Amino acid sequence: MQKLINQQQMRSADVFTIKNLDISSIELMETASMAFVNEFVQEIKAIETPVNILCGKGNNGADGLAIARILQDKGYSSVAVYLIDFSEKETAEYQTNLNRLKDLWFPLTTVKTLEDLKNMKDGVIIDAVLGSGLNKPLSGAYAELATFINSLNLQVIAVDIPTGFPAEGVIAKTDHFIKADLVICFQRPKINFFFPESAAALNRFRVVSIGLDEEFIEKQASPYQLLEQHDIKDLIQPRKPFTHKGTYGHALIIAGQKETMGAAILAAKGCLYGGAGLTTLSIPESGLTALNTTLPEVMYLDRKELTSTASVLDKFKIIAIGPGLGTDAAIIELLKSLLMLKRPLIIDADALHLLGNDESLMKQLTEGSVLTPHMKEFDHLFGAHESWWARLETAREKAVELKCVIVLKNQYTFIIDQQGKVRINPTGNPAMGQGGMGDVLTGLIASLAAQGYKAIEAAYAACFIHGTSGDLLAVTRVSVKASAVAEHLPEVVKGLTR
Numbered sequence: 001m002q003k004l005i006n007q008q009q010m011r012s013a014d015v016f017t018i019k020n021l022d023i024s025s026i027e028l029m030e031t032a033s034m035a036f037v038n039e040f041v042q043e044i045k046a047i048e049t050p051v052n053i054l055c056g057k058g059n060n061g062a063d064g065l066a067i068a069r070i071l072q073d074k075g076y077s078s079v080a081v082y083l084i085d086f087s088e089k090e091t092a093e094y095q096t097n098l099n100r101l102k103d104l105w106f107p108l109t110t111v112k113t114l115e116d117l118k119n120m121k122d123g124v125i126i127d128a129v130l131g132s133g134l135n136k137p138l139s140g141a142y143a144e145l146a147t148f149i150n151s152l153n154l155q156v157i158a159v160d161i162p163t164g165f166p167a168e169g170v171i172a173k174t175d176h177f178i179k180a181d182l183v184i185c186f187q188r189p190k191i192n193f194f195f196p197e198s199a200a201a202l203n204r205f206r207v208v209s210i211g212l213d214e215e216f217i218e219k220q221a222s223p224y225q226l227l228e229q230h231d232i233k234d235l236i237q238p239r240k241p242f243t244h245k246g247t248y249g250h251a252l253i254i255a256g257q258k259e260t261m262g263a264a265i266l267a268a269k270g271c272l273y274g275g276a277g278l279t280t281l282s283i284p285e286s287g288l289t290a291l292n293t294t295l296p297e298v299m300y301l302d303r304k305e306l307t308s309t310a311s312v313l314d315k316f317k318i319i320a321i322g323p324g325l326g327t328d329a330a331i332i333e334l335l336k337s338l339l340m341l342k343r344p345l346i347i348d349a350d351a352l353h354l355l356g357n358d359e360s361l362m363k364q365l366t367e368g369s370v371l372t373p374h375m376k377e378f379d380h381l382f383g384a385h386e387s388w389w390a391r392l393e394t395a396r397e398k399a400v401e402l403k404c405v406i407v408l409k410n411q412y413t414f415i416i417d418q419q420g421k422v423r424i425n426p427t428g429n430p431a432m433g434q435g436g437m438g439d440v441l442t443g444l445i446a447s448l449a450a451q452g453y454k455a456i457e458a459a460y461a462a463c464f465i466h467g468t469s470g471d472l473l474a475v476t477r478v479s480v481k482a483s484a485v486a487e488h489l490p491e492v493v494k495g496l497t498r
């Protein structure tokens, strides 16, 4: 896992690295600019492409000036530098890199008004106007610059962060940004790149190492961690000789009603293909033929059995409830009786809805339960939120208060543990935007929990594996269906097993 740190901590990492490696700030900047260029040349391969570099007067602009020099060195034949001269203050590094360019007789255009940009009509733009030093929303000439650049519809590649975009904290709807197609950012992604609001400021990002001290970064106090493939490889246990279905746990999934029986079957499919030793599905009897036809390996449990005697449920290592379940009075009673068992549950979809309707039910959750809401379900549970930053803050508070794991689903799913620590899942893609995808995830979490993984491990590993399955399929498809994601789980898990 990679620790994600805020910009103040990133500046401390700069300072620490400079001191520790006994290098100067300008040398570190040169490394950063070189790292940017190495990535840039992968993206813009034609060296005759006009490259327009917009440089502010801080260190982001100083990077831009170094990048201009390095690109010219690499043979880019049409590099133009625009010095955005909207404020007085300039950093020492900016002056140093500007003097280096002047020594090379590099053509420079000073921009006092937008009129000074009138010749910039084609090619690619490198945005080095403002970086992580942003301390207020863009306004005045900077906001007008952003509007103008965006109106040109040229490809924009931003240095470290798009101008105007806050690295952390609320991204306001009124904020102005220079919209980047690609951000090449330094050492760590910014926390705000993982929120849906970031789509207004960037399409994609890539992270390049600039040699900052990793040990220092990992020691910083931060609740955010980015999951990496090796975390899952370290976690997943290979199947051992002489093990059998009893070794891999028995999961019960309570799901489905007439109109949404498919959700139940998809959840069972996620559980089965996730490798649980045994999967039992409790659905209305009307779904039995469909279940036996599609998933003959999965067993059936009559709904009436669920509330007959508590011991009926003893054999199940984990119980998941919710996909396509419905919310009628009988279901409310069922949920109440399960909560009274005082055992951890995996709670999704309609079952989450019922918790949101009745706070007293939420209070009965047992420690170690897993809640898997998407944004709307989350807001129904815990109140409406204006921003994802605020939503994630609430998720952290609630995970601690309820002693539960919260899986807040999105393109980047946030998995929050009982200490309020956030793991961010980088896998998955928009091809997965089809109904039933979350049902498969719920089944997979149940599957891993049945196999003995702790609630938090089951949750984050399931998100990573589920997204990886979607990524594999999306290589050749514009959309992927939930059942295909389920069917590919064993292959993905095999690839993630050491």
Ligand SMILES: NC(=O)C1=CN([C@@H]2O[C@H](COP(=O)(O)OP(=O)(O)OC[C@H]3O[C@@H](n4cnc5c(N)ncnc54)[C@H](OP(=O)(O)O)[C@@H]3O)[C@@H](O)[C@H]2O)[C@@H](O)CC1
Residues within 6 Å of the ligand: 014, 025, 026, 028, 029, 030, 032, 033, 056, 057, 058, 059, 060, 061, 063, 087, 089, 091, 129, 130, 131, 132, 133, 134, 135, 136, 137, 138, 139, 142, 159, 160, 161, 186, 210
């Ligand atoms: N060793 C290093 O340091 C390395 C640094 N690196 C690079 O440095 C970048 C950070 O540079 P930076 O800290 O100089 O800030 P930067 O973003 O250029 O802003 C400059 C000034 O703009 C101002 N300002 C802020 N908001 C504003 C607004 N809304 N509208 C108008 N003005 C506004 C504010 O000035 P103030 O308002 O305080 O007067 C601020 O000080 C980082 O992203 C990376 O590219 C890498 O090379 C790695 C090594």
Ligand SMILES: Nc1ncnc2c1ncn2[C@@H]1O[C@H](COP(=O)(O)OP(=O)(O)O)[C@@H](O)[C@H]1O
Residues within 6 Å of the ligand: 349, 374, 409, 410, 411, 412, 413, 427, 428, 429, 430, 431, 432, 433, 434, 435, 436, 437, 438, 439, 440, 441, 467
């Ligand atoms: N653009 C995307 N990128 C990555 N994952 C996605 C994307 N869109 C959807 N998903 C994943 O699909 C699942 C959708 O869950 P949910 O909304 O509960 O679906 P459903 O209710 O149809 O089962 C989540 O795990 C989510 O992370």
